[in-house]
Amino acid sequence: MPFTANRQFKAKPRLMASAKGMYYTTVDGRQVLDGTAGLWCVNAGHCRDKIARAIAQQAATLDFAPTFQMGHPGPFALAERLAQMLPGDLNHVFFTNSGSESVDTALKIALAYHRVRGDASRTRLIGRERGYHGVGFGGISVGGIAPNRKFFGSMLPGVDHLPHTHNLEQNAFSKGQPSWGAHLADELERIVVLHDPSTIAAVIVEPVAGSTGVLIPPVGYLERLRSLCTKYGILLIFDEVITGFGRLGTAFATDYFGVMPDLVTAAKGITNATVPMGAVFAREGIYNAFMQGSEQMIELFHGYTYSGHPLACAAAQATLDIYEEEGLFERANTLAPYWEDAVHSLKGVPHVIDVRNLGLVAGIELESIAGQPSVRAYDCMVRCFEQGLLIRTTGDIIALSPPLILEKQHIDQMIDLLGTVLKQVS
Numbered sequence: 001m002p003f004t005a006n007r008q009f010k011a012k013p014r015l016m017a018s019a020k021g022m023y024y025t026t027v028d029g030r031q032v033l034d035g036t037a038g039l040w041c042v043n044a045g046h047c048r049d050k051i052a053r054a055i056a057q058q059a060a061t062l063d064f065a066p067t068f069q070m071g072h073p074g075p076f077a078l079a080e081r082l083a084q085m086l087p088g089d090l091n092h093v094f095f096t097n098s099g100s101e102s103v104d105t106a107l108k109i110a111l112a113y114h115r116v117r118g119d120a121s122r123t124r125l126i127g128r129e130r131g132y133h134g135v136g137f138g139g140i141s142v143g144g145i146a147p148n149r150k151f152f153g154s155m156l157p158g159v160d161h162l163p164h165t166h167n168l169e170q171n172a173f174s175k176g177q178p179s180w181g182a183h184l185a186d187e188l189e190r191i192v193v194l195h196d197p198s199t200i201a202a203v204i205v206e207p208v209a210g211s212t213g214v215l216i217p218p219v220g221y222l223e224r225l226r227s228l229c230t231k232y233g234i235l236l237i238f239d240e241v242i243t244g245f246g247r248l249g250t251a252f253a254t255d256y257f258g259v260m261p262d263l264v265t266a267a268k269g270i271t272n273a274t275v276p277m278g279a280v281f282a283r284e285g286i287y288n289a290f291m292q293g294s295e296q297m298i299e300l301f302h303g304y305t306y307s308g309h310p311l312a313c314a315a316a317q318a319t320l321d322i323y324e325e326e327g328l329f330e331r332a333n334t335l336a337p338y339w340e341d342a343v344h345s346l347k348g349v350p351h352v353i354d355v356r357n358l359g360l361v362a363g364i365e366l367e368s369i370a371g372q373p374s375v376r377a378y379d380c381m382v383r384c385f386e387q388g389l390l391i392r393t394t395g396d397i398i399a400l401s402p403p404l405i406l407e408k409q410h411i412d413q414m415i416d417l418l419g420t421v422l423k424q425v426s
């Protein structure tokens with residue numbers, strides 16, 4: 001099983017049978033409120049009829065068409081629509097099937113971009129400590145979560161890492177962006193001096209890190225990273241696999257922060273998680289750099305059998321319809337202050353040493369039991385599930401990221417139950 005304690009799970013499984021709107025139903029018929037939009041992906045709520053119909057219709061019309069030297073209208077129409085959603089000249093799209101594939105694709109595009117421009121010495125990739133960029137070899141190399149890396153050899157060569165921005169002494173219980181920590185972006189200067197800018201291809205960060213336990217960027221941090229990347233000719237990649245499609249109350253985090261990256265990765269919410277799909281968005285200049293030389297030549301030697309799969313395209317179109325028709329990104333934005341107050345009401349509840357939030361995301365950090373990291377949060381997760389709430393934990397941090405369709409009553413229900421459970425755990 002993926003990222004699961006197999007033996008523990010199989011001894012006492014937690015199995016979902018169906019889902020609708022804000023709730024899962026377990027195999028034993030219990031309702032479980034979805035506090036995590038599945039895995040940060042079911043932004044429009046579960047089992048939406050419109051998406052189910054679109055997938056069924058597409059499966060009966062064109063189930064698959066090859067996209068190597070062939071095509072079908074689906075990905076082109078979807079790319080046009082997505083390009084309208086992204087700011088500035090982030091107008092070109094490469095389709096993948098997951099966040100991990102999007103990350104590896106973006107890293108490869110960055111490396112190849114410098115090479116096709118005759119700047120082939122730019123081969124280094126810079127990630128960040130505690131970063132999560134999926135599980136491909138590229139993603140774990142630039143990622144910064146030790147257990148995801150240590151079992152898998154030496155990974156990609158020529159990778160360095162920025163420091164993470166998490167600091168409870170300075171920023172505990174910050175509402176929204178913490179005020180301390182923008183200067184940590186200046187570490188890029190040190191890395192640039194060490195390796196020389198002529199060797200560095202790209203910096204990749206999550207604008208808001210989720211899987212590592214919800215890390216919100218300090219005020220001014222992303223802006224500084226942007227200006228340093230521009231100064232040294234380094235591409236800036238925003239990994240928006242969880243922040244894309246409304247999580248912060250805007251279409252993408254790049255809109256929320258007003259910081260323009262060169263490449264953006266996405267997945268998850270693009271199809272409301274119904275059919276696996278990911279995407280990489282590239283700025284005009286990057287696309288154009290490849291469109292040179294003989295027109296008989298393949299410009300980018302990369303792609304997946306299922307890039308732009310017809311079912312995924314149909315699911316994405318229906319998902320984007322729902323986001324638009326129901327104004328779900330605006331809805332997330334409107335609910336964010338209520339959400340903020342609700343999650344911060346957990347300050348003072350047993351074990352809670354930090355609460356942090358942005359958009360419809362929250363991280364609740366618990367004090368670890370001495371010598372037993374993760375045990376307290378895991379216990380919370382199991383008890384929440386048994387009492388009717390799905391939460392996600394990383395180490396001793398609880399992450400909440402509900403579907404954007406939620407109502408205030410769901411927020412109240414979530415926080416009440418979590419508060420109760422936190423008082424139950426030892």
Ligand SMILES: Cc1ncc(COP(=O)(O)O)c(C=O)c1O
Pocket residue numbers: 097098099100101103132133134135206210211239240241242267268
């Ligand atoms: C920022 C980020 N990048 C990449 C991924 C990997 O996505 P996937 O699990 O679809 O490969 C995730 C998954 O949570 C993520 O949060």
